[in-house]
Amino acid sequence: MKNIIQQNQKKTVMxxxxxxxxxxxxxxxxxQTTAMAQSYFNPLLMNQLNLSHxxxxxxxxxxxxxxxxxxxxxxxxxxxxGFEGLKLTASxxxxxxxENRSYPAIDQFGDVVTNNIxxxxxxxxxxxxxxxxxxxxxxxxxxxxxxxxxxxFSFKEEIRGSLYAPNINRDPLIGYHHINYSGVIQATGAxxxxxxxxxxxxxxxxxxxxxxxxNEYGVSVLDSADVSALANDYSxxxxxTWALDNTPLLVxxxxxxxxxxxxxxxxxxxxxxxxxxxxxxALPVYNATLGLPLVEWSNDTLxxxxxxxxxxxxxxxxxxxxELPTAVxxxxxxxxxxxxxxxxxxxxxxxxxxxxFPMQETFRVSGGVEHWVSPHVPFRAGFTWAESPMDTELxxxxxxxxxxxxxxxxxxxxxxxxxxxxxxxxxIFIPVGMSANAYENVRESQTNYSISVSYSL
Numbered sequence: 001m002k003n004i005i006q007q008n009q010k011k012t013v014m015x016x017x018x019x020x021x022x023x024x025x026x027x028x029x030x031x032q033t034t035a036m037a038q039s040y041f042n043p044l045l046m047n048q049l050n051l052s053h054x055x056x057x058x059x060x061x062x063x064x065x066x067x068x069x070x071x072x073x074x075x076x077x078x079x080x081x082g083f084e085g086l087k088l089t090a091s092x093x094x095x096x097x098x099e100n101r102s103y104p105a106i107d108q109f110g111d112v113v114t115n116n117i118x119x120x121x122x123x124x125x126x127x128x129x130x131x132x133x134x135x136x137x138x139x140x141x142x143x144x145x146x147x148x149x150x151x152x153f154s155f156k157e158e159i160r161g162s163l164y165a166p167n168i169n170r171d172p173l174i175g176y177h178h179i180n181y182s183g184v185i186q187a188t189g190a191x192x193x194x195x196x197x198x199x200x201x202x203x204x205x206x207x208x209x210x211x212x213x214x215n216e217y218g219v220s221v222l223d224s225a226d227v228s229a230l231a232n233d234y235s236x237x238x239x240x241t242w243a244l245d246n247t248p249l250l251v252x253x254x255x256x257x258x259x260x261x262x263x264x265x266x267x268x269x270x271x272x273x274x275x276x277x278x279x280x281x282a283l284p285v286y287n288a289t290l291g292l293p294l295v296e297w298s299n300d301t302l303x304x305x306x307x308x309x310x311x312x313x314x315x316x317x318x319x320x321x322x323e324l325p326t327a328v329x330x331x332x333x334x335x336x337x338x339x340x341x342x343x344x345x346x347x348x349x350x351x352x353x354x355x356x357f358p359m360q361e362t363f364r365v366s367g368g369v370e371h372w373v374s375p376h377v378p379f380r381a382g383f384t385w386a387e388s389p390m391d392t393e394l395x396x397x398x399x400x401x402x403x404x405x406x407x408x409x410x411x412x413x414x415x416x417x418x419x420x421x422x423x424x425x426x427x428i429f430i431p432v433g434m435s436a437n438a439y440e441n442v443r444e445s446q447t448n449y450s451i452s453v454s455y456s457l
Contacts, residue, residue, distance in 0.1 A: 039097050039123070039153045039444060040428070041292075041390065042181065052129045052146040053091050054413035054452040058402025059368030060382025062329040065256060065266035065315035069454060070131025070142035070191075076268040076315065077191035077202030078254035080133055080140030087134075091146075091452035093127040097154065099444040101427070123154030127184065140193045140202075148208065149185035155428065161226045174223040175230045177429040183213035187250065198259075204252035208275070210244045215280075219429070231429035242279035245303075249273065266315040272339070278303040291358075291391050292425065309339040326371045329382075333364035337389035362387040368400075376406050380415070396421045402450075409456040417448040 052071035056063060063072070067079035069089040102117040131144030157177040185208050193202030218237035219230055227233040251271040258264050280301055313333040320326055337359035368382035380402045388394035402415030424439040 039099065039446075040155075040425075040442075041394075042151050042153050052144075053089065054402055054404065054415040054450040055370075055380065057093070057417050057448060057450040058380035058382060058400050058413070058415035059329055059370060060366045060384045060398060060400045060417070062315075062331045062366035062368035062382055062384070063317070063327075063370075064268060064313055064331045065264050065317040065329065066327070067133075067140075069452070070133040070144040071129050071146045073131075073133065073140075073142040073144065073191040073193075073202070074187070074189070074204045074206055074250075074252050075313070076254035076256070076266050077142075077204035077252055078193045078200040078256045078266065078268075080135060080142055080191065080202065081193045081195035081200030081256065082137060083133055083135030083140045084137045085135065086132065086457040087454060088132050088457070089130065089452060089454040091127075091129040091450060093129075093448060093450040095125040095127070095150075095152075095446065095448045097121075097123045097125075097152075097444065097446050099155075099442065101425075101440055101442050103427075103440045119155075119157040121155045121157075123152060125150055125152045125182075125184070138195050142191045142204075144190075145186060145188040147184040147211075148187040148206075151181045151183065151213070153179060153181045155179040157429070159229045161223065161229070172223065172226075174221070174226050175235075176218075176220040176222075177231060178216070178218050178220070179428070180216040181214070184211050185209070185244075186211050189250070191252070193254070198257060200254075200256040202252075202254040204250075204254070206250040206252075208244065208248040208250065210242075213243060214241050215239065227432055229431050231431060233432055238280075240280050242277060244275060244277055246274070246276040248275050262319045262321070264317040266317075268313045268315075270311040272310045273308050275306045275308070276304060290425065305343045307339075307341040309336050311335045322371075324372045324374070326369070329366075329368040329370075331364075331366045333366075334361070335364075335389070336361050340389070359389045360387075360392075362389050378404055378406075391423075393423050394421060400448075411452075411454040411456075413450075413452045413454075415448075415450040417450075418445070420445040 053069045055068045056072050061075070064076045065079070067073065067083055069087065071089065071091065073080050099121045100117045101119045104116075127147040129144070129146035131142060131146070133140060133142040135141070155178060158173055159175045159177065161172045161174045187206040187208055189204065189206030191202060191204030193200055216237070216239040219232040219235060220237075221227060221230060221233070221235045224234070250273050252268060254266065254268045256264060256266045278301060311333060312335075313331055315331040316329070318328045320328075338361060340357070340359045342357070364384065364386045366382065366384040368380065370378055370380045372378045382400040384398040386396055386398060388396075396419055398417060398419040400415060400417040402413060404411065404413035406412075420443070422441065422443045425442050427440055
């Protein structure tokens with residue numbers, strides 16, 4: 001066993017003391033942040049789905065200065081100013097995640113020969129949105145429901161009995177490590193806007209509620225005679241279904257200003273809000289070496305109050321004078337995550353106390369282009385650079401593209417969005433009798449698919 005550790009070939013995660021576990025906070029916190037591909041941290045910083053409508057997905061969310069559908073009015077509710085008629089929209093999206101974890105194979109000279117992939121995890125999250133907008137050219141009103149946040153994370157690792165070179169990760173199969181967090185936080189609400197000359201101002205209000213929130217954490221032992229590579233020497237399955245204890249209200253303010261035929265600027269502000277819950281879950285302990293949390297399951301129920309910081313976003317739209325319509329979009333988002341706060345009550349200690357996790361300010365820069373190659377078919381593309389509030393290493397680039405078809409009152413749109421991130425981390429599960437002494441490489445890619453249909457009356 002010591003040889004395995006010395007060879008730096010597998011299984012690393014720091015063992016946590018019981019005292020540390022008691023003062024740890026449940027990892028299943030709620031937060032709105034930039035798109036986070038690193039799904040392992042989704043329960044801490046929930047992934048914002050950004051899958052409300054295919055046009056918004058294709059433009060990478062850069063079109064905050066223009067109305068698209070009822071769903072995107074909450075990004076800047078002032079955008080529905082000038083809309084006339086009634087528009088109904090429905091959208092379906094799927095977010096797929098592919099992750100592999102590897103460890104370096106070291107030769108006798110201490111050099112890294114290759115990175116051995118020891119686990120590949122795949123998961124999928126579905127999202128359904130719907131909305132309606134009515135306007136008379138000066139006043140616009142929208143109703144919409146769309147998934148906003150997700151704690152989704154899927155991990156399944158096959159554990160093999162042969163751990164010594166050259167047969168690492170080979171048969172026999174002795175067990176599994178698995179984690180499955182599922183469900184979404186849905187946002188449902190209304191927005192209203194009014195125009196005053198070249199100005200538009202709007203207000204949006206949404207309430208959050210959980211759908212299908214479930215957690216599962218476990219170790220499955222297939223060969224009880226060989227448990228050396230497993231995190232537990234017997235099968236262990238922990239699971240729970242949980243819900244929000246409050247109904248958070250999100251308030252959005254929006255402003256637009258037309259600067260002439262070709263230019264428009266916009267600004268939007270989302271106020272801070274709080275989310276409450278009471279459940280078990282994974283416990284994080286901050287590791288100074290990693291600069292990231294370590295996680296393990298807790299049997300205690302924790303009552304959580306999470307304060308999410310406000311978000312500010314500026315947008316720009318430019319429409320050149322082309323025979324076929326073209327629009328260019330830019331947006332800049334800012335959120336001060338140093339204001340992120342959590343207070344929890346441990347039922348075992350019967351006490352309330354704050355939990356401080358080191359965060360940083362974040363910026364999100366997005367750009368998008370929409371060009372109609374014919375009167376009925378658009379081409380769209382977008383790009384986003386999103387900083388992580390946890391660590392600059394987790395910042396990422398997001399690419400998107402899409403098209404559609406428009407005929408009279410009917411609009412059909414499709415989009416795809418691609419992102420990836422790589423970082424170093426310890427192994428999630430602690431093998432029996434082992435301790436952490438090395439990093440592993442994590443590489444995750446995420447693909448979002450979106451299909452939307454709109455009909456105008």
